Amino acid sequence: MNAPGPGGVVDARGLRCPIPVLRLAKAAAGAADGAEIEVWATDPAAEPDIRAWARMRGHTFLGAAPLEATKHDDDGDHRAAVVVKVRVSRST
Amino acid sequence: MLLEAAGHAPWHPAAREAFSGLVDQGWADPRRLSAEGRRARLLLEAARESLAAGLGARTDEVRLTASHTQSLHAAVRGVVRGRRRSGATVLASAVERAAVLAAGRFAGELETVAVDAFGRVDAAAMAARLAGQGSTGQEAAGQGGVALAALQHANGEVGTVQPVEEVGAAARDAGVPLLVDAGSSLGHVPAPSTWDLLAANPGDWGGPSGVGVLAVRPRVRWSPDWPEDEDEWFPGGVSVPAAFAAAAALDAALADRRESEVRRRRQVARIRARVAAEVPDVDVVGDPEDRLPHVVTFSCLYVDGEALTSALDREGFAVASGSACTSGAEEPSHVLAAMGALTHGNVRLALHRSVTDEDVERFCDVLPGVVARVRDLLGAQGL
Numbered sequence: 001m002n003a004p005g006p007g008g009v010v011d012a013r014g015l016r017c018p019i020p021v022l023r024l025a026k027a028a029a030g031a032a033d034g035a036e037i038e039v040w041a042t043d044p045a046a047e048p049d050i051r052a053w054a055r056m057r058g059h060t061f062l063g064a065a066p067l068e069a070t071k072h073d074d075d076g077d078h079r080a081a082v083v084v085k086v087r088v089s090r091s092t
Numbered sequence: 093m094l095l096e097a098a099g100h101a102p103w104h105p106a107a108r109e110a111f112s113g114l115v116d117q118g119w120a121d122p123r124r125l126s127a128e129g130r131r132a133r134l135l136l137e138a139a140r141e142s143l144a145a146g147l148g149a150r151t152d153e154v155r156l157t158a159s160h161t162q163s164l165h166a167a168v169r170g171v172v173r174g175r176r177r178s179g180a181t182v183l184a185s186a187v188e189r190a191a192v193l194a195a196g197r198f199a200g201e202l203e204t205v206a207v208d209a210f211g212r213v214d215a216a217a218m219a220a221r222l223a224g225q226g227s228t229g230q231e232a233a234g235q236g237g238v239a240l241a242a243l244q245h246a247n248g249e250v251g252t253v254q255p256v257e258e259v260g261a262a263a264r265d266a267g268v269p270l271l272v273d274a275g276s277s278l279g280h281v282p283a284p285s286t287w288d289l290l291a292a293n294p295g296d297w298g299g300p301s302g303v304g305v306l307a308v309r310p311r312v313r314w315s316p317d318w319p320e321d322e323d324e325w326f327p328g329g330v331s332v333p334a335a336f337a338a339a340a341a342l343d344a345a346l347a348d349r350r351e352s353e354v355r356r357r358r359q360v361a362r363i364r365a366r367v368a369a370e371v372p373d374v375d376v377v378g379d380p381e382d383r384l385p386h387v388v389t390f391s392c393l394y395v396d397g398e399a400l401t402s403a404l405d406r407e408g409f410a411v412a413s414g415s416a417c418t419s420g421a422e423e424p425s426h427v428l429a430a431m432g433a434l435t436h437g438n439v440r441l442a443l444h445r446s447v448t449d450e451d452v453e454r455f456c457d458v459l460p461g462v463v464a465r466v467r468d469l470l471g472a473q474g475l
Contacts (some may be wrong), residue, residue, distance in 0.1 A: 006219065018470070022471075030438050048432070048435050049424075052375065052432060055432065057433070
């Protein structure tokens, strides 16, 4: 996973479906065309749901990967986290 | 109003009648040589014969089990052990019932084949793997020999019918037995004709729970990986009244199956059309045409599945959901995830034979408002 694009990061770790997608949608609503947004999530539904959201809303799903250990914070939440990346499209 | 009858439909009146009669006639142990035991045995044989006719199997191929899950577990475990010299791989579609996938991981090495956006398995990839060419990806366990192939007749969560004939031909050419899970289809559509092991679920067609059916072709090599018993497939035998009631229910369901199919197909098409037209941001999933007549599934964007099922329950509609946020499951539906469908805000209906057109209209009338209210609670307006 490369550095996040201008759209930034949505940290949805510890949140259950559909909140991660909802946070992403709010971030995407304020982002420019072509902006890339990363979502950090621990909910196993986040990746398939973000993929489906991108398809339904005409955005581009860029991929998903395990979140690097260095990005874990110290709140004791050690569930496997993923980083899911999308590119926002304003044309659709 | 019950709109989620999958695996647990209300009992068909014929099942109730048969069961009541058998409480007096069929309570004894069918293994005993007493008059009561012999009577129970005759009734059990009659049930097997009748179920065999409904499945398109021979009576001696039909085994009675304690549940659909037990049928699937035993089919996978028995064949994997019996064919251990041929390989340990259980090759299954990614959208098989969880019991098949779990048994595959438990007894052998599970390898899944991807599905398309309708949830239909990639038959060419499954056939190629059976022919020994190349991996199917997903949960691949290397290139070991295939002990068993598993493909459902139709998917019970999204309704899509699977290419059983095509995969069955490839399995036959490769000399690999095919397990067909007809647990969501038998009693609703004609039975599949291509199988080596066929599992069907009486609870789904209006029979009692506590009984399952597994038909096994005599050519299938298998061996129990459990202790031996007089009933070698299903130690301990089954409830005779439940088996008899299951057979009576299937008989009755097949007697007017076509009418029931036409009616429910129309109701499902109506629900799919109204949901797509009247609920914003909804993903209506599964093949629109080549599908089970009674199953409808859709997912609503920005909706909490638990809140939605609870709200519908308060309106008097019992529905199911494949969302992880429902029923405390950690993982979302593996079927929805495999097909790339939205897993949250999911609603799954399985219409039993008594659902009326008015019921369907009432549900469709109420749904858009309920979805809007649940979305408002999450602050999802305008997204």
